[in-house]
Amino acid sequence: MAAPRAVLLLSGKRKSGKDFVAEQLRSRLGPAVCCVLRLSAPLKERYAEEHGLDFQRLLDASAYKETYRQDMIRWGEEKRRADPGFFCRTVVEGVEQPVWVVSDTRRLSDVEWFRDVYGDAVQTVRVVASEETRKRRNWVFVAGVDDAESECGLDQGVAFDWGPCLPPGARGCCCSVTLSCGSGTVSCVPCPLRAQRRFPVCLSCPGWGRCLHWNKALTLRNTRGCVSFPGGGGWKFRSLGSGLCPCPGADPPAGGWQWREVRFNSLCPPGGPPAGCLVVCFNRLPAANSPRIICFRSRRLLP
Ligand SMILES: Nc1ncnc2c1ncn2[C@@H]1O[C@H](COP(=O)(O)OP(=O)(O)OP(=O)(O)O)[C@@H](O)[C@H]1O
Ligand SMILES: C[C@@](O)(CCOP(=O)(O)O)CC(=O)O
Known part of the structure; x- marks a missing residue:
């Protein structure tokens, strides 16, 4: 064989x-x-x-x-x-x-x-x-x-190489985002991937997550203007509140998370995204005003 x-x-x-x-x-x-x-x-x-x-x-x-x-x-x-x-x-x-x-x-x-x-x-x-x-x-x-x-069995624990949310023609990811809260702690987003029920996903744990309720949980500022949603008027990233993540020290810092760097790539860099990056893949644009689906793939905890 x-x-x-x-x-x-x-x-x-x-x-x-x-x-x-x-x-x-x-x-x-x-x-x-x-x-x-x-x-x-x-x-x-x-x-x-x-x-x-x-x-x-x-x-x-x-x-x-x-x-x-x-x-x-x-x-x-x-x-x-x-x-x-x-x-x-x-x-x-x-x-x-x-x-x-x-x-x-x-x-x-x-x-x-x-x-x-x-x-x-x-x-x-x-x-x-x-x-x-x-x-x-x-x-x-x-x-x-x-x-x-x-x-x-595979809802967690596997960082999938391929997912459903890549725009046509994109390989691996369509943008990568580096997150920093200044204190090095991790954040979580509630994620309904498992049977659409909300459950915590830790950004420090590898794996795919999906946030359907982006307005409540995850909003992003489009710093370079490369990605925009109809009717969106820019993105923000908000504090998620506490008690969402099982990891110690996971509560968002006072004042919420901030973006240190945002990079938008049409292709993944060779060898995959840089360590410490949260890779965010965006679904095809939904109809205006419908819930955005944001899929993300987390790598490791940022410094
Ligand atoms: N993209 C698609 N377009 C149209 N029909 C689809 C599509 N994907 C799946 N289906 C149909 O949905 C039904 C279920 O799909 P399928 O058997 O591939 O699912 P599955 O994930 O393998 O399910 P199971 O875990 O039960 O084996 C099938 O009748 C299939 O033809
Ligand atoms: C018994 C089982 O193999 C059935 C899988 O059937 P299917 O892939 O849904 O056609 C599921 C399992 O192994 O847990």
């Missing part, structure tokens, strides 16, 4: 479109170049065998699959406890194409396995759809599934 040139690990909530995106990639690149790997395929196959079910029906986006999801999760987690790399090893067996798209990465242990084995070839991709869209695709919240590791 040849080593892959690229391994794209797709993750995202149920009905966000992971399989759809994976198929798009495969059809654009062609089956000789790209193959779609599903960690859940060997899981579903064995589960179907053991439980006398229809394996093919567990593979598609059907109600049939959803009936068994919770029990498949339980069953798969038992297997993973015994051998965390079991499903990963099984899906890569005999694959010859140079580009692999793993369409259902759900757990940190899966990301770690691929990174350990394939190193820099691995790229993490977050697929995101709004709750409304997912509902239109027949998603309904199920306790024990949507609030469990299977759905939330």
Whole structure:
């Protein structure tokens, strides 16, 4: 088996479109170049065998699959406890194409396995759809599934290489922002990424966050005039109040945060954004006066 040139690990909530995106990639690149790997395929196959079910029906986006999801999760987690790399090893067996798209990465242990084995070839991709869209695709919240590791295992802890909020043509990020509060403490923004509920994201922790309520939580001053929103009239950055972040010393300083430097780049600098930067990626402009969606990717704590 040849080593892959690229391994794209797709993750995202149920009905966000992971399989759809994976198929798009495969059809654009062609089956000789790209193959779609599903960690859940060997899981579903064995589960179907053991439980006398229809394996093919567990593979598609059907109600049939959803009936068994919770029990498949339980069953798969038992297997993973015994051998965390079991499903990963099984899906890569005999694959010859140079580009692999793993369409259902759900757990940190899966990301770690691929990174350990394939190193820099691995790229993490977050697929995101709004709750409304997912509902239109027949998603309904199920306790024990949507609030469990299977759905939330990668909400934190991975700084995704690719996200949903890049403007057309941008790679990596569309602007980078350096934050300083003068005292070196960290700030947090409330973030509804997880099931649209507000939860704290610490800017010192790597990972993607998304702030839908920018007026309440995060506003920016567009110092260079490179990015503007219709009807916005400039951006401000406000104090967020306290009690949002679990990290010690995380409260914003008196008077709120200030910008030390704001850089807007159309492309990420080679090697990624400078250390200590908060990388902010802006979604396509929404209609005037609708809530702005600001996605950000944080790096490390600023000095
Ligand atoms: N961008 C899109 N445009 C149109 N339809 C889409 C798009 N993305 C997904 N869909 C449709 O939404 C449904 C759910 O998508 P998909 O199965 O890819 O989601 P998923 O994230 O893989 O879900 P699951 O976690 O349940 O496997 C499918 O019927 C798919 O065709
Ligand atoms: C049981 C499970 O593999 C089902 C995944 O199905 P799908 O990717 O939504 O088609 C989910 C999990 O492993 O947690």
